[in-house]
Amino acid sequence: MMLDMEVEYTGLISDLSSSESGLISLIGITGDWGGSGSFCCTPALATLLYSRMLGVDVTETRGIDDDVLDVVAEVTNMMIGNIKNALEVVTGPLAISVPTVIHGRNFQFRNASGLRGVAMGFSGEGHIFEVRIGLAPTSDSVGARNRIPVLGLAHI
Numbered sequence: 001m002m003l004d005m006e007v008e009y010t011g012l013i014s015d016l017s018s019s020e021s022g023l024i025s026l027i028g029i030t031g032d033w034g035g036s037g038s039f040c041c042t043p044a045l046a047t048l049l050y051s052r053m054l055g056v057d058v059t060e061t062r063g064i065d066d067d068v069l070d071v072v073a074e075v076t077n078m079m080i081g082n083i084k085n086a087l088e089v090v091t092g093p094l095a096i097s098v099p100t101v102i103h104g105r106n107f108q109f110r111n112a113s114g115l116r117g118v119a120m121g122f123s124g125e126g127h128i129f130e131v132r133i134g135l136a137p138t139s140d141s142v143g144a145r146n147r148i149p150v151l152g153l154a155h156i
Contacts, residue, residue, distance in 0.1 A: 003052040003075075005124045013119040013130060023064070024107075025076035028097035029084060035117070035135035037080035037096070039072070043103070045127035046072050064103050073099035079131055091135070 023046050025039045041049075043064050050071040051058045076099045084094050117134030 003049060005048075005052060007122050007124040010121040010123050010128070013121045022107075023069075023072055023101060023103045025072050025099045025101045027076060027080045027099050029080075029094055029133075029135060030097075030138070031092060031094035032138060033087075033091040033094065033135045034138040035133070037076075037083060037134075038132045039076040039079055039129065040132070041072070041129040042127060045124075045129055048125060048127065049075055069101045069103065073101050076101075080133070083131070083133060087133075087135075 022040060022042050027037045029035050029037060046064060046068050047058060050056075050068045053071050053074070054067075077096075080096060080099075084096055088094055117132060119130055119132045122129050122131065
């Protein structure tokens with residue numbers, strides 16, 4: 001809503017291929033469950049998000065600078081923060097870190113083994129993006145909360 005953009009959920013993503021050029025913003029998640037959340041998008045979408053969030057008219061040739069990276073970090077914080085809040089009903093209290101944004105060419109990323117995760121695809125204004133969450137119990141005291149039914153996390 002804040003970005004005046006219609007976003008459509010396109011489904012779960014099973015192809016974890018590398019990006020030719022893009023941005024990834026990572027947030028750590030801690031509590032009885034721990035892991036990470038991420039937002040992945042193209043430079044063109046990052047520029048559009050910057051334009052919409054700050055209400056300025058920019059072209060895709062603007063380039064990725066600190067201002068665009070700050071907007072991507074804030075969008076990640078909002079999305080992963082909302083997912084974290086929904087998960088807390090099952091996982092108990094969780095905390096998130098400040099986002100780290102990476103931009104470049106030909107990079108790959110993966111979660112450490114043992115994390116249960118889900119990668120969700122979305123599209124908006126002709127751009128595609130991904131939101132990923134990977135979590136695992138951080139202690140044996142989790143008990144009955146060892147599976148997360150929210151967002152299909154228990155199925156992957």
